[in-house]
Amino acid sequence: MKSIVIAITGASAIQLGERTIQLLLQNNKQVELILSKGAYEVSKSERNINIPVEPNAQSVFWRNRLKVESGKLNCYRWNDHSASIASGSHKTKGMVIVPCSMGTLGRIASGFSLDLIERCADVHLKENRTLIISPRESPFNLIHIENLKRLALAGALIVPPIPAWYTNPTSVDDIIDFIVVRLLDTLGEDLDNIKRWAGPKK
């Protein structure tokens, strides 16, 4: 089974990344997880959660927090440039960056790979593999829009975390699930245990 690289960066709504890894692990997938330096800061500042940086400790942290024992989870430091996933010879099913900060977006768009997330994104583009980016900022300035366009032209799929209202969400969890399922649908993953909209209530 090919693994899926999930990257969480320092943008608002880290819950989206959390739910993505939870759903993948619940569905027995193999996840290679990278948090950017900014993600730890946003997690602390927005949610008062201290995520361990050390990979084994972080893996235990997620297993406990997400209450999931299935699947396979490997965590990486943001600056681990010698990780196997930093090379094109490590085959993956694809990569999802959720949420994606404008900083990470800009560095990927300019080919300026500083951390492991940017390097992996660069590898996915050069190897012509699926790269899904879920950018979180509002409003976008022209530079953000140009960077999104540049990445779309280079083959990335831009899937913004925009909720749907036709599903009549009644909780934040409903909104998160809609966004995350759209992301994983784009990746082509078949998932069990998810709620899908089945048309308007009659």
Ligand SMILES: Cc1cc2nc3c(=O)[nH]c(=O)nc-3n(C[C@H](O)[C@H](O)[C@H](O)COP(=O)(O)O)c2cc1C
């Ligand atoms: C609480 C908080 C929320 C933030 N939300 C966003 C955001 O939604 N989008 C964004 O582009 N940057 C956001 N930032 C700024 C980024 O975290 C900052 O630019 C950081 O350098 C990004 O680093 P990274 O791209 O390596 O994760 C936020 C920062 C904080 C502290």
